[in-house]
Amino acid sequence: MCVQHQLQLLLFLAVLSLTKSYSVVVIGGGWAGYSASSTLASSSGADVEVTILEASPRNSGGGLAGGWRTASGRPVEAGIHGFWREYQNTFRVMRDEIGLDLDDVLSDFTPSVLFSKNGRVATAPVLATSARKGRKSSKSSNPILSSIYGSLPPPLDTALLADFDEKRLNLQDRISAVGLLSGWADFGQEDPDSWGRYDKISAAEFFLDYGGVTPNLYAELVSPMLHVLPMGPGSDISAAAALSCFHVFALQTRGAFDVRWAKGSLSDLIFDPWRVKLEEKGVRVEGGKRVNGIERAEDGDGMVVTAEDGSEYTADAVILAVGGTSAAKLKEGSKALKEAEGAKRVEDLRGVTCVATRIWLEPAPSPTTGLGGGAYSSTTLPKAVARAMGESPIAVVGAGVLLPELEETGFCIYDLQRMHAEQHMAEDTACLEVDMYRADGIADMSDDEIVELALRAVSSALKIDPLQVNVVDRAIVRARNAVSHFNIGSAAASPGIKWGRNVYACGDYIDRQGHASWSTEKAVVTGKQAAERVAKDLGLKGVKARVIPAAPDTPQLSNLRRLAKSIRRVSGAQRLPVPVPWTIGKWIRKGVRP
Numbered sequence: 001m002c003v004q005h006q007l008q009l010l011l012f013l014a015v016l017s018l019t020k021s022y023s024v025v026v027i028g029g030g031w032a033g034y035s036a037s038s039t040l041a042s043s044s045g046a047d048v049e050v051t052i053l054e055a056s057p058r059n060s061g062g063g064l065a066g067g068w069r070t071a072s073g074r075p076v077e078a079g080i081h082g083f084w085r086e087y088q089n090t091f092r093v094m095r096d097e098i099g100l101d102l103d104d105v106l107s108d109f110t111p112s113v114l115f116s117k118n119g120r121v122a123t124a125p126v127l128a129t130s131a132r133k134g135r136k137s138s139k140s141s142n143p144i145l146s147s148i149y150g151s152l153p154p155p156l157d158t159a160l161l162a163d164f165d166e167k168r169l170n171l172q173d174r175i176s177a178v179g180l181l182s183g184w185a186d187f188g189q190e191d192p193d194s195w196g197r198y199d200k201i202s203a204a205e206f207f208l209d210y211g212g213v214t215p216n217l218y219a220e221l222v223s224p225m226l227h228v229l230p231m232g233p234g235s236d237i238s239a240a241a242a243l244s245c246f247h248v249f250a251l252q253t254r255g256a257f258d259v260r261w262a263k264g265s266l267s268d269l270i271f272d273p274w275r276v277k278l279e280e281k282g283v284r285v286e287g288g289k290r291v292n293g294i295e296r297a298e299d300g301d302g303m304v305v306t307a308e309d310g311s312e313y314t315a316d317a318v319i320l321a322v323g324g325t326s327a328a329k330l331k332e333g334s335k336a337l338k339e340a341e342g343a344k345r346v347e348d349l350r351g352v353t354c355v356a357t358r359i360w361l362e363p364a365p366s367p368t369t370g371l372g373g374g375a376y377s378s379t380t381l382p383k384a385v386a387r388a389m390g391e392s393p394i395a396v397v398g399a400g401v402l403l404p405e406l407e408e409t410g411f412c413i414y415d416l417q418r419m420h421a422e423q424h425m426a427e428d429t430a431c432l433e434v435d436m437y438r439a440d441g442i443a444d445m446s447d448d449e450i451v452e453l454a455l456r457a458v459s460s461a462l463k464i465d466p467l468q469v470n471v472v473d474r475a476i477v478r479a480r481n482a483v484s485h486f487n488i489g490s491a492a493a494s495p496g497i498k499w500g501r502n503v504y505a506c507g508d509y510i511d512r513q514g515h516a517s518w519s520t521e522k523a524v525v526t527g528k529q530a531a532e533r534v535a536k537d538l539g540l541k542g543v544k545a546r547v548i549p550a551a552p553d554t555p556q557l558s559n560l561r562r563l564a565k566s567i568r569r570v571s572g573a574q575r576l577p578v579p580v581p582w583t584i585g586k587w588i589r590k591g592v593r594p
């Protein structure tokens with residue numbers, strides 16, 4: 001071979017090595033899987049092939065947040081999904097990666113009304129400045145509080161501006177909430193020691209025994225919130241999860257509790273256009289591919305992923321974006337996952353069962369108008385329901401409303417005619433959604449029984465007469481063990497982003513130290529972090545997670561944290577939360593030294 005040919009060959013080999021192409025298989029097509037894929041597909045070297053394998057045949061995008069249409073063409077989802085004010089990374093994905101105008105797909109910030117089994121407890125105020133109209137939409141029945149609202153630090157703004165029902169919570173109950181400040185300040189959102197300490201006790205024990213809230217405040221306010229946010233009773237949710245969840249969803253910044261809701265199904269508004277964008281970037285999205293095998297390739301370099309239909313994929317890296325309980329199932333049959341050091345306690349993760357019930361009703365003879373809070377101000381739901389939900393189309397209800405079926409089940413009621421454009425336009429039906437959380441027993445009922453229970457739950461929660469309605473259509477989604485359960489000890493079992501060589505994971509159950517976020521936002525953030533880690537390990541160019549950090553502590557919280565640190569130092573308490581002074585008697589009686 002002449003020198004010239006040798007040089008050409010060398011050049012060819014050099015170019016070949018520079019453009020070495022990698023393949024990554026992402027298992028699961030929800031927020032986490034799509035975020036990871038979108039981040040990887042931004043590789044400036046275009047040196048990576050990304051394939052998403054999603055189990056659901058009808059829904060190749062969206063995961064728990066996705067949806068489909070019934071035989072009669074009506075949209076169905078596994079529950080309605082809200083976007084809290086601090087979902088900064090999710091909002092950026094919608095804007096920059098999918099190219100959406102947020103005001104086209106999401107409602108303005110919307111208040112919600114909280115009910116306990118005894119009736120209405122409070123209306124959460126909207127404290128944010130309206131995104132669209134540039135106005136403050138805060139409301140308080142107290143004009144003095146309203147006028148000083150701008151100077152109230154969080155979380156006092158939410159606490160003082162919420163419109164509480166005096167019959168449910170008296171002044172003593174509300175003052176007892178001050179005790180929670182010590183735990184909130186003591187619990188470091190990103191501190192493994194804090195997580196370790198508070199992961200060992202239940203939320204109920206923390207709030208009642210250490211935080212010193214009155215039993216009434218716990219029953220009327222704290223417990224209903226636990227039933228719908230981390231979706232469980234305080235006795236079965238860890239104190240760490242409760243503190244982290246309340247911080248993220250309610251306490252961290254002004255208006256953190258404000259929520260925007262999609263104006264229609266997330267599949268139509270978000271995941272369909274997102275899938276198109278991903279495919280334009282070369283990502284392959286394959287529905288109907290339930291993965292049942294993840295093993296190392298025989299040469300030990302890379303992975304082989306198999307789906308139930310027998311198809312096989314080789315990959316340089318695999319990202320599991322399937323949710324914790326599904327990951328545990330995959331591990332059962334996978335030698336590679338069993339050997340992955342980072343996945344060693346995945347089988348200890350648990351799931352919460354949700355039942356989402358959408359009921360289309362014959363409309364009331366005339367609409368009820370002038371209703372507050374929603375994207376639309378009228379509804380043809382029965383008058384009694386419309387009036388009971390006059391402040392907001394969203395009612396958040398704690399457990400125990402009807403016995404025995406709802407003993408441990410919290411739920412949300414949505415008037416979809418006031419939230420979704422498509423339902424608002426439908427003249428022949430009104431539409432009610434009842435999403436029930438921790439609903440294992442209910443998931444086993446027939447569709448008819450669930451609809452009947454949901455309607456009874458609505459009338460019982462809203463304290464109105466039993467509903468006499470004609471059901472035109474219904475759709476029931478049973479999401480069994482599908483939502484991450486943050487029980488006592490769950491933080492200790494949560495894996496990180498990297499499980500082992502070539503194996504990564506993302507989702508809302510991933511180790512919660514590192515970015516104080518929950519649910520959708522957590523799935524998006526960990527999706528991006530997993531993609532960045534894969535890119536780093538494979539040497540892909542230009543892949544940047546660009547995760548927006550969680551909001552920094554407010555000056556008030558920073559001061560409280562300093563105080564909490566001093567108390568912990570002086571008291572010598574190491575293992576457990578420091579109790580507030582008015583619970584000390586209880587501790588002495590118990591003979592326990594925290």
Ligand SMILES: Cc1cc2nc3c(=O)[nH]c(=O)nc-3n(C[C@H](O)[C@H](O)[C@H](O)COP(=O)(O)OP(=O)(O)OC[C@H]3O[C@@H](n4cnc5c(N)ncnc54)[C@H](O)[C@@H]3O)c2cc1C
Nearest residue numbers: 028030031032055063064079081082291322326507519520
């Ligand atoms: C009723 C309900 C209401 C909710 N409300 C809110 C809300 O208001 N706001 C909010 O932020 N969050 C909410 N959530 C939580 C939110 O839906 C989740 O945090 C989010 O969907 C997590 O996204 P993910 O991508 O990690 O997992 P998932 O959405 O669970 O997606 C995982 C995907 O993996 C697929 N999969 C599983 N196993 C396999 C396999 N073996 N092979 C291939 N694919 C597989 C599944 O089909 C699924 O599509 C709610 C959840 C429910 C159920």
